[in-house]
Amino acid sequence: MSFRTISSKNAILLDKELMSTSVGFSLDQLMELAGLSVAESVYKSYPPKTHKKMLIIAGPGNNGGDGLVAARHLKLFGYEPTVYYPKPSSSFKGLETQLHRFGIPIITMNTDKIDPTKQKFIFDENVLRKLLEESDGIVDAIFGFSFRPPLRAPFDQILKMVKQENEQLLKKKLKPIISVDLPTGWDVDKGPLPEYDEWNLFPQVLVSLTAPKPAAVEFVRLAHNSAAKGRIRHFLGGRFVSPAFADRWKIDVGRYVGTEQTVELK
Numbered sequence: 001m002s003f004r005t006i007s008s009k010n011a012i013l014l015d016k017e018l019m020s021t022s023v024g025f026s027l028d029q030l031m032e033l034a035g036l037s038v039a040e041s042v043y044k045s046y047p048p049k050t051h052k053k054m055l056i057i058a059g060p061g062n063n064g065g066d067g068l069v070a071a072r073h074l075k076l077f078g079y080e081p082t083v084y085y086p087k088p089s090s091s092f093k094g095l096e097t098q099l100h101r102f103g104i105p106i107i108t109m110n111t112d113k114i115d116p117t118k119q120k121f122i123f124d125e126n127v128l129r130k131l132l133e134e135s136d137g138i139v140d141a142i143f144g145f146s147f148r149p150p151l152r153a154p155f156d157q158i159l160k161m162v163k164q165e166n167e168q169l170l171k172k173k174l175k176p177i178i179s180v181d182l183p184t185g186w187d188v189d190k191g192p193l194p195e196y197d198e199w200n201l202f203p204q205v206l207v208s209l210t211a212p213k214p215a216a217v218e219f220v221r222l223a224h225n226s227a228a229k230g231r232i233r234h235f236l237g238g239r240f241v242s243p244a245f246a247d248r249w250k251i252d253v254g255r256y257v258g259t260e261q262t263v264e265l266k
């Protein structure tokens, strides 16, 4: 294993610089490429022939936005994606509209379950359980590099349940988790924290975006020392930095081949 990492603090600064006037990207552009690389990594790991029904769990920030984009590409790649999106962001209305147009179901705030005084999302475990049971795989696009533990509601309940269901379902059939940028719930710089074990997921696939975060080193290390050895995969995606830009931030550009948007790190 040899790859350079970027800390949570620098990942946020790098992201800002990509969208500054001196570099010139828009969030939409970056998210489109990030989401496309996630979908491509899913395809390389679990093709639609064996894992047609993908459940994308999208969080309220840009990690969730990557998940919404990935869902659209997965549909175009031959999957039947469903999106579970508990706290929709007003910034991504366009992405939601696209999903509706593509006929991709989005499970979001359940209006008859919203407390009318607080407009709060009320977690219904039966809804999530059914979605988990019906899926062949889960894309974890809940939180990325801006996550700071501990998890707050409703995501604490959601994560706990995904972890429990996944452990049970794993016994019957492989139901992989593919995490976008970071396994949700892990500390970006330290990896899974023992005090939060109830929601420490262990994904089968990690798709690091732009550059792996220090938690990715833990992901590879823990997998290497466990029964999962040889069965986990780590991809790099988000193919949008030039060699000069990467040099300045002391990250690797990624050995992408041809037109690929994602490259496996070994």
Ligand SMILES: NC(=O)C1=CN([C@@H]2O[C@H](COP(=O)(O)OP(=O)(O)OC[C@H]3O[C@@H](n4cnc5c(N)ncnc54)[C@H](OP(=O)(O)O)[C@@H]3O)[C@@H](O)[C@H]2O)[C@H](O)CC1
Pocket: 014, 015, 018, 027, 030, 031, 034, 059, 060, 061, 062, 063, 064, 065, 066, 142, 143, 144, 145, 146, 147, 148, 149, 150, 151, 152, 153, 155, 180, 181, 182, 209, 210, 211, 238
């Ligand atoms: N350059 C790139 O690589 C790009 C990566 N992209 C993706 O963007 C995410 C980072 O997105 P960001 O919006 O900064 O952050 P997150 O999606 O990780 O999370 C922000 C939301 O999470 C809430 N939050 C944070 N901690 C908790 C917690 N403990 N419990 C519950 N909720 C939490 C936070 O809420 P606040 O109230 O705290 O604001 C936000 O709502 C990166 O990882 C990539 O996936 C981009 O697509 C483009 C470029």
Ligand SMILES: [K+]
Pocket: 063, 140, 141, 142, 143, 144, 179, 180, 181, 182, 183, 184
């Ligand atoms: K994630």
